[in-house]
Amino acid sequence: MSSCANIRLEHSGGGDAAPPELNPKQEYVYGQDFHTTWSILDYIAELNGWQPLSNFCVSEDDEGNLGEEWYDPNVGLETVSGLLNKCFSLMGQGAVVFLANSSEEYRKYYPEPDSAKLPKDEAFLRRALRGDPSFSSALWDLRAYxxxxxxxxxxxERFHIYVG
Structure with missing residues (x-):
């Protein structure tokens, strides 16, 4: 069964459609690849003192009732922007190439620097960015968020991330 993780706002709802600023012709679907990368993103968030994305999640219980927890968007934005900035700073000029192409192509043009010289969070994230093709989708999701x-x-408006 496929899951998704979309942001819903307290009063205006929404969340299923990607923001119109994102190119609708891209191959990435908003919110559908979270399950492959969130443990890594949560770990990076914790190392940097940000709230993990999973702290903002709600889902339906066995009776189909949706959790009604709502969160301050400033706190969520701090996490999401921090994660994006961390990823893009590690990728440098390769960010656009990475989002447009596969991880394999990214590695071809932007070789691996010495990870031993990087802080722990950056070394961990760099390995994930280079080794997990689903991270291009995760970056797409983070940009939508x-x-x-x-x-x-x-x-x-307050928000939560609906996982369903």
Whole structure:
């Protein structure tokens, strides 16, 4: 059974559609690859003092009732933006190439530096970025989350990440 993890806002709802700023012709589907990367992203968030993404998640119980916990979008945005910035700073100019192509192509043009010289979180994340092709989808999801959370901050709406 496939799962997704989409942001829902307290008053305006939504969440299933990617923000219109994201190119609809991209091959990535918003929120569907979270399960392959979130343990790594949560670990990186914790190492940097940010709230893990999983702390913002709600799901339906056995009776189909949705959890009603809502969270401050500023806190979620701090985590999401921090993770994106960390990923893109590690990738440098390769960020656009990585999002447009496979991990294999990224590795071809941007060889591995000495990970032993990197801080623990960056070394761990670099290995994940280079070794897990689903991270291109995770970055796409994080960018969608970032755009939605920026709107939530502007409108003053709380949010949660619905996992279903």
């Amino acid at each position: 970032e755009l939605i959370l920026r709107r939530a901050v502007d409108s003053g």
